[in-house]
Amino acid sequence: MSDNSDCLSVTCQASPNIALIKYWGKRNEELILPDNDSLSITLDLGELHSDTTVSTSSSMTCDTFYFDGIQQTKLSKRMQKVLDEVRRRSKNDQIKFVEIRSHNTFPASSGLASSASAYASLAIALTKLFNLENPQSTAAYLARIGSGSAVRSVYGGFVRWSSEGECLSSCIYPVEHWPELRLIILIFNSSKKLVSSTDAMQRTRETSTLFQARLSTVNDKIEKLIQAIKIKDFNTFAKIVMMDSSQFHAVCMDTYPPVIYLNEQSKHLIDLVHAFNKTDENETMKVAYTFDAGPNPFCFIREEHVDEFLSLLKHFYSSNNDNIHKQVSNIDGNFSSINLPIMANALERIVLTKIGSGPKII
Ligand code: DP6
Numbered sequence: 001m002s003d004n005s006d007c008l009s010v011t012c013q014a015s016p017n018i019a020l021i022k023y024w025g026k027r028n029e030e031l032i033l034p035d036n037d038s039l040s041i042t043l044d045l046g047e048l049h050s051d052t053t054v055s056t057s058s059s060m061t062c063d064t065f066y067f068d069g070i071q072q073t074k075l076s077k078r079m080q081k082v083l084d085e086v087r088r089r090s091k092n093d094q095i096k097f098v099e100i101r102s103h104n105t106f107p108a109s110s111g112l113a114s115s116a117s118a119y120a121s122l123a124i125a126l127t128k129l130f131n132l133e134n135p136q137s138t139a140a141y142l143a144r145i146g147s148g149s150a151v152r153s154v155y156g157g158f159v160r161w162s163s164e165g166e167c168l169s170s171c172i173y174p175v176e177h178w179p180e181l182r183l184i185i186l187i188f189n190s191s192k193k194l195v196s197s198t199d200a201m202q203r204t205r206e207t208s209t210l211f212q213a214r215l216s217t218v219n220d221k222i223e224k225l226i227q228a229i230k231i232k233d234f235n236t237f238a239k240i241v242m243m244d245s246s247q248f249h250a251v252c253m254d255t256y257p258p259v260i261y262l263n264e265q266s267k268h269l270i271d272l273v274h275a276f277n278k279t280d281e282n283e284t285m286k287v288a289y290t291f292d293a294g295p296n297p298f299c300f301i302r303e304e305h306v307d308e309f310l311s312l313l314k315h316f317y318s319s320n321n322d323n324i325h326k327q328v329s330n331i332d333g334n335f336s337s338i339n340l341p342i343m344a345n346a347l348e349r350i351v352l353t354k355i356g357s358g359p360k361i362i
Pocket of ligand 1: 019021022023024032115146147150199292293
């Protein structure tokens, strides 16, 4: 915490998390209590992160919020709710108002879980600034009432968000547990999604009959997935993760009016991954995808297969974009057995990353 005369300031950096088993549906909108447990991986801070600085001084007369350096006309209802909860818990009467400055290293509202990293960093910074009791569970609570999935970004490694009891999150395996696991995020389209997760999941609850059927499958999937993570069984891990992603998107499609987050490139990538996995003689899975509320796949892969997968991407999504060019492998693979169309220039960006150890105060 920095302290200039009477100005106190804390900065926290947090990364998005990607759900392996999706959260979709709230049984309590105000407190953001989920209908089902979910499981995620918190990403490394290296590439994608939100940085949030909260400051206070006696001269402040209201709360203010700057996003990417631009002052916002007002705070969102959820941000206001988080601040009200902080003041309710605070024992420090000196702190009345705060200034929030937040910045993301990646596009917001495009299915890359920016609200998770934004609210996790805000919650942790506020917990520290106000010196609140039980900092970890308090930060998790504050993050959750900001945006449900943010509760999982408060921890690093593999994280479970429980739908029972206090509905908080916990780390089930730390970052060191599966060091060979890598993530490759393919950004096909970074524009803002048409329907927010918040609105879409409410609509699903109201209209989808598949939704209840999905809920009845989640706990079993979570237990099996935890077991697969425990023994680092990539085949089982990959199958469960891909199936949950598809089930989630099927439920979105079953919503009325339907919510469609996947696009042509997403569907191409799904076919490509299955075709690529089939090329292994031992039928060992090499890659698994999952899609959040957007068209951009998060691909899980073990380190040993990264180069081959990058050369596959180079082959099918060859690009004039210099940044992408640098990242895709120099190895040219032979993919003649994969009978799918080439989608040149489909990619805006590729992010190579891994599991992270969680947020940090900087
Ligand atoms: C598809 O956490 O963005 O990413 O709680 O309304 O803020 P609110 O929704 P949000 O929903 C995320 C949904 C998801 C799946 C997941 O992250 O588990």
